[in-house]
Amino acid sequence: MKPARHYLARQPITDDRQQLVGYELLYRNSQDSLHNALGGTLEADTALLTNLLGSVQQTNGLLEDKLVYLNVGEAMLMSEMVELLPANRVRLEVSxxxxxxxxxxxxxxxLRQQGFTFSLDHFELTPSVEPFLDQVSAVKLDVQRLTPAILSSAADRLRHYPLLRIAERVEAPSQFRLCQELGLEAFQGYHFAHPETLTGQSLPPGLYNVLRLLSLVRADAPIAEIETILKTDLALSLKLLRFVNSAAAGQPVRIQSFAHAVTVLGYRRLYRWLTLLLITSETAARPHSVLVRTATVRARTLENLAERLGLPQTQRDILFICGLFSLLDVTLDVPMQTILRQVALPAEVSATLEHRTGRAGDLLALVCSLERMDTGAATTRLAQDQDLDAQTVNDCHCEAIGWAETLGL
Incomplete structure (x- = not known):
């Protein structure tokens, strides 16, 4: 297979409670285009589909158990190539x-008789779309292109069909609320990753001890200080013991105290566990499960890229924490500055999270660009600045998606 010259991204589709219902796979070329690369000539689509299937085969987690929306052009749709896709996992998106x-x-x-389903993109209130409406299971409404009045009319018109109405390119909380008011059932875009103005909020009480422990571990504090906090938080200490027992499975280790648990685990692994616990805690994750997945994939992708670049383990750890904490302000509805005041982080991590500076900030920008796929050229430029090619970036991203799914987020 030829090296990929295109970037693969997976954008979540959520319900009105921001719970995951599916993904759209975006596969864009290196040209300055806002459009999915699939949907061109048959030759181009075949090459892209081949690369896509190769990327998918690298990890079972890319498609996982959610429906995947994939744009296809007319030439690809009319060819036998499209039948290579798993009909029960993929929804074909036509314009x-x-x-x-x-x-x-x-x-x-x-294709419907073979088990495929369809979604309709670029919807407009015109007679020409009527024949499609009996063939599709979902319709996407572009909130950036349609005025609120037209969006309302379209939502009402589609209410009479047995299909899913998806608001796409929802980039702001106000747009999300408007679409909710119109009764749309699903949403695509990064509205949940863009915080509204956050002032005066404090950290949820249930996360305070996690942050205290993170600060102590980062400062290489004596085990006795860590044990003191664990003794005052029964729920946290039980989670730690379960994790240590799982990590030590198959070894003749009997945990005799919290201090012993920390010793067996080691500070580095304890720090990693605490960061994962912070973003996946019940307080943080309940309304924002998609954000948790996104942050975890960011963290692992950054770690993978650092490994490919030959960076030392300390730098890989820093990049993992940068990715994992990069959406923590939105997840917790707490300003990033408040979070950074509560936990002692390496200076590079704090600078990256607050100002997106340094090499870590550049790599984080690359991963965020890959998620958004604003333009293929922007992603390419950021990758080239780090001496990374598309195949390497895609491999690191696909592995991260699969790894995140193994965590059961």
Whole structure:
């Protein structure tokens, strides 16, 4: 297989409670384009689909158990190549700008008989889309392109069809609320990753001890100080003991005290466990499970990139923490400055989280660009600045997605 010249991203689709219901796979080329790379000529689509299937095969977690939306052009749709995709896992996304010819509609009916389902993109209130509406299971409404009045009319028109109405390119909480008011059932975009103005909030009480422990571990404090906090937090101490027992499974180790547990685990592994516990805690994760997944994938992708770049273990750990904490302000609804005051982090981590500076900030910008896929050229430029090619970035990202899914987030 030729090295990939395209970047693969996976954008979540959520319900009105921001719980994950599916993904759209975005596969963009290195040109300055806002559009998915699939949907061109048959030759181009075939090459991209081959690379996509190769990336998917690297990790079972890329598709996982959620429905995946994938743009396909007319040439690909009419070819046998599309039948290589798993019909029960993939929803084929077609553009409403295509001519609804007899041949195209017949092909869609044939694929539906094979178990495929369809979604309709670029929806507009025009007679030309009517033939598609009986063939699709979902319709996407672009909130950046449609005015609120047209969006409302479209939502009402589609209410009469047995299909899922998805608001796409939802980039702000105000847009999310508008779409909720219109009764739309699903949402795509990064509205949940853009905080509104946060002032005066404090950290949830249940996370305070986790942050205290993170500070102590980071400062290489005596085990006795760590043990003192664990003795005052029954829930946290039980979680730690379960984790240590799991980590020591198969070894003749009997945990005799909290101090012994910390010794067996080691400060580095304890620090990693505490950071994961912080973002996956019940307080943090209940309303924002998609954010938790995104932050975890960011962390692992950054760690993988650091390894490919030959960076030392200390730098890999720093990048992991940067990725994991990069959405913590949105997850907890607490300003990042408040969080940074509560936990002693390396100066590079604090600077990256607050100002996105330094090499860690550049690598974090690359991963965020990959998530958003604003433009293929922007992602390419950020990757080239770090001496990374598309294949390496895709491999690191795909492995991170699979790894995050093994955590059961």
């Amino acid at each position: 409403a700008r295509l001519a609804s010819s007899r041949e195209l509609l017949a092909r869609m009916r044939s």
